[in-house]
Amino acid sequence: MVLRVATWNVNSVTARTERVVGWLGSAKPDVVCLQELKTTDEGFPTDQVAALGYEAATWGTGRWNGVAILSRVGLAEVRRGWPGLPEFDGVLEPRALTATCGPVRVTCVYVPNGREVGHPHYDYKLSWLDSLSRAVTEPARAEVPFAVLGDFNIAPTDADVWDISLFADSTHVTAPERARLADLEGRGLVEIHPRALKYDKPFTYWDYRQLAFPKNNGMRIDLVFGNEAFAGAVSDAFVDREERKGKGASDHAPVVVDLTV
Numbered sequence: 151m152v153l154r155v156a157t158w159n160v161n162s163v164t165a166r167t168e169r170v171v172g173w174l175g176s177a178k179p180d181v182v183c184l185q186e187l188k189t190t191d192e193g194f195p196t197d198q199v200a201a202l203g204y205e206a207a208t209w210g211t212g213r214w215n216g217v218a219i220l221s222r223v224g225l226a227e228v229r230r231g232w233p234g235l236p237e238f239d240g241v242l243e244p245r246a247l248t249a250t251c252g253p254v255r256v257t258c259v260y261v262p263n264g265r266e267v268g269h270p271h272y273d274y275k276l277s278w279l280d281s282l283s284r285a286v287t288e289p290a291r292a293e294v295p296f297a298v299l300g301d302f303n304i305a306p307t308d309a310d311v312w313d314i315s316l317f318a319d320s321t322h323v324t325a326p327e328r329a330r331l332a333d334l335e336g337r338g339l340v341e342i343h344p345r346a347l348k349y350d351k352p353f354t355y356w357d358y359r360q361l362a363f364p365k366n367n368g369m370r371i372d373l374v375f376g377n378e379a380f381a382g383a384v385s386d387a388f389v390d391r392e393e394r395k396g397k398g399a400s401d402h403a404p405v406v407v408d409l410t411v
Contacts, residue, residue: 152385153223153254153409154179157299157372158393159355159402162188163218166400167195173393174202179406180223181251183258185301187216194218209244216244217260217300223252232285236277238262238270245278246285253411254380255289259300264321272321275303279330283337290338295380295411298339301402302373306331306341309351310370322371331373339375342407344387352389355402363394372405383409 156179160166163184174182187194187210194208205225210216219225229248237243248257259282264275282298289296304327308314317323335341344352353368362368374387386408394403 155181156404156406157183158404159185159301161400164189171198182220184218185260209247217247217258219249221251226250238274254295257298261302263303283333287337290377297376297380299374305369312367340381342374342387344389385410
């Protein structure tokens, strides 16, 4: 069977319910990881996605984060976070959700932004990523297809930013952040690289300002890492850039991965 798995930072599911529902109907993903919900569990449009055949697991508190997993192939063994997940300012933020969806197990992540180098939030980001590495060690080695996907707020290489010279000493591109991505691969995960469509660089995020999207001044920060069983089943991967177009779009585009399982 072909299984379509996707990740998308929707930048407020409340503001973009119509866009989300429309994309689910047209792209027809089987499993979707959503980030930056900006709503509570009660405020999530559960009924609207259920009408399209999706079960929903959510973790949202109404702040500037929140994650969800939607599935139309089953939803079981749902877990919020993991033991040792760090807090920020004494708050356990809703940034990680794991579930078994049919033949695959997925962890949806919304990695902290980091704000700026030297800020406590940057240290929190690095600690959060260290915690993620420890949490994925066991499932990364499992025979069941497993993936970690979401908004990592890290561009893996200089080529994943439209102009690296503008990011000197900025978050998203620092060596410590990128070292944490390398650590995920050291645990047994492989990055799934989307193929280029319209442009040679498959960016996933474009700022709303300064015509960043029409100029393709973007970044690739929405990532997918899979274990051997997941990576070996991938038949295609791409960024659905069309969903970034038009009125009311998120500043991120969905990343889509097709598997043959």
